[in-house]
Amino acid sequence: MTDRLPTYFVSHGGGPWPWMKNQYGPAYDRLEASLVDMRRQVGVRPRAVLVVSSHWETERFTLSSGAAPGMIYDYGGFPPHTYQIRYPAPGAPQLAARVAGLLEAAGHPAGLDPERGFDHGTFSMLAPVYPQADMPVVQLSIRHGYDPALHLDAGRALAPLRDEGVLIIGSGLSFHNLRLFGPGGAQASHDFDGWLRHTLLALPPDQRRDAMLHWRAAPGARQAHPREDHLVPLWVALGAAADETAACVYHEEEFFGSLAVSSFRFGAAPGEA
Template sequence: MSQVAFVSHGGGPMPLLGDPSHSELVSTLQALTNELPKQPSVIIMISAHWETTGFEITASSTPDLIYDYYGFPDESYRIKYPAPGAPQLARDIALKMDIQGIPIRLNEGRGFDHGMFVPLILMYPEANIPVLQISLSSSLDPVQHWEFGEQLANVLPEDALVIGSGFSFHNMRTFFAPKTPKVNHDVHAFQAWLDETVTNSGVTMSEAKERWSKWSKVEGGRFCHPREEHLIPLIVCHAVSQKQGVSIPFTALDVEARHYVW
């Protein structure tokens, strides 16, 4: 049975630059591996920062890093995380997903974006575990991604670790605006719905799928995610965990970030 986690990856490279506002996120990610029962043989990363038509999977043996952020100190463009790829496993996953009716294209040129390397530098600094990254579909359709996660659960190696990297809250304007009572109300309303959906063992698989299909209608949902690319990795991870029948704890850093571990 695979291990599954959803993590908030912070603002660009800031968790790696000693930014005080990210100190709790950094310490939580550094401790997160202690919650996982075993060292994975491979990490399957679903990052908010890669969208394609349909789904793609990295297939290079030595992927480069993509510094997909702007205006940061020079040192943030010299960050290294030389984790190997797993091209044969990528081909195996793509073949098995195609048989299930959900094709994934192999991408031999794509590197790892900061949604991958920022959390993994903190969680697995040795960079000695092979990593595959899977894109989001540019549709950002919650049902499509839920069904993708269901099928992905069927083709994973038993000792894989699936990580969704995004944010439980991603309204960029509000990050830097005063936290008014209205803002706090909307954020907490959606976070309460999110925690109920993901952590309540009484929510069945079909009920979870239905809830996710209507997430944007939930109070505070569209306020917390004006665009949902940072939420979609959580949907994939939740589907993987539900298919495997795994219960879940979670860590709440603040009203803007959640880490869920299955």
């Protein structure tokens, strides 16, 4: 068994879905089961979780550094009770400073934001994983411009955290085109998801990186991601485990009736060793 934690890229679903099971029925059952299973895969209790959020973009990498982060309801048109959700996980100011230091040392300007709260890409995704909200959590922003090389390199800079008990999770979505979130996006989602699974699972590390740098050439790429904000966290998670094998930990072909979506783990899972 290794003490090094894996990293994850999670397709986090839409809005505050864990608090809308009456409305969604079984639509999120498979995603929820995969998130719950993450605890078994990890096998140990991490010291903290670092979430790379697709819902926070900044000019430079920025860390949530407050001791008790609040909530950011960054969605619209949902039931009133979803604007009262609380996920009171503690922050981790020392970890935020450690992450900023690693990024700065690798040549990536980084800052701290003590006022930043948890957005739904963090609290909705973590609620099934750590339902007691007792795991310290720090959010990391993505950079404007969505440069794949920059985010892959930032991930590599953060790799030492894996040996320090920090679980790195990139939170996004393998298909994110809200205008085609249904039958209209079926073909693009299946084409792009098939490319993504082949690239991450079958290619050697150097070819995998090169494919990520040229992801726009993938089939269905721009239909799947008109803006690649929900793909960027994948690059950070992959960069932090750049030379290690990948596993698909969640996949379905008919998400919301027609879409293909996936989540991935990079590196060995202590709980499965």
